[in-house]
């Protein structure tokens with residue numbers, strides 16, 4: 001196995017076609033364990049499609065995806081999730097009418113494979129397990145700064161906190177790799193600054209590897225150690241932020257589409 005295949009995540013010459021459209025073409029990408037890596041590119045470049053292939057929502061037309069050295073392309077999403085890949089979505093997907101605590105308990109249950117209803121409403125026989133889950137949910141919510149909002153309705157939280165809650169719910173599945181799809185979307189500069197710090201903390205505390213899609217260049221350049229730039233489904237540049245910022249192909253790809 002090559003050095004790149006020993007990375008935690010490795011995509012080898014991955015392509016996907018939707019009818020006549022080649023959304024991603026020949027993408028080779030490695031993310032080392034413990035890294036924060038970025039996937040950027042203009043609208044429609046294929047970034048979310050890459051996430052969907054990693055998580056099993058889409059099956060690549062050709063190429064291979066390895067996680068921890070194991071080929072996972074073609075696996076169904078639940079199996080990929082069980083192996084240790086969690087994600088958040090471009091448009092926040094929370095259970096808006098459940099409380100903050102309940103949202104995280106749902107994430108814990110995905111890992112334990114027992115019924116969600118039992119966790120939420122409880123039975124005598126489940127009490128001990130529920131109590132352990134409750135403790136774990138509290139610890140997770142503390143680690144994302146939401147301990148003071150346990151019984152708030154998730155949909156009523158300010159936007160930045162909904163993002164944190166979505167990440168807490170993803171963390172409840174104890175992933176090794178966390179995929180964040182535009183985590184700073186809709187945030188003001190102060191919220192973005194806090195999010196940048198938060199993502200760094202989450203990586204340290206949970207010993208995670210993170211791959212993020214983001215349009216806010218300042219955040220990407222500040223937080224990512226390695227960046228891949230997609231344009232029309234093709235990787236046009238890869239490397240550390242300083243190199244990416246000065247790459248003429250990247251500058252050309254963004255011309256006319258001023259990065260935020």
Ligand SMILES: Nc1ncnc2c1ncn2[C@@H]1O[C@H](COP(=O)(O)OP(=O)(O)OP(=O)(O)O)[C@@H](O)[C@H]1O
Pocket residue numbers: 018021023041042043044045046047048049050090
């Ligand atoms: N299921 C699908 N069926 C057909 N076309 C699709 C499908 N999923 C994605 N595409 C197309 O693939 C291309 C890449 O889309 P994708 O959402 O991955 O881009 P993106 O880089 O994430 O864009 P944005 O930054 O706007 O979110 C687009 O042309 C999109 O319309």
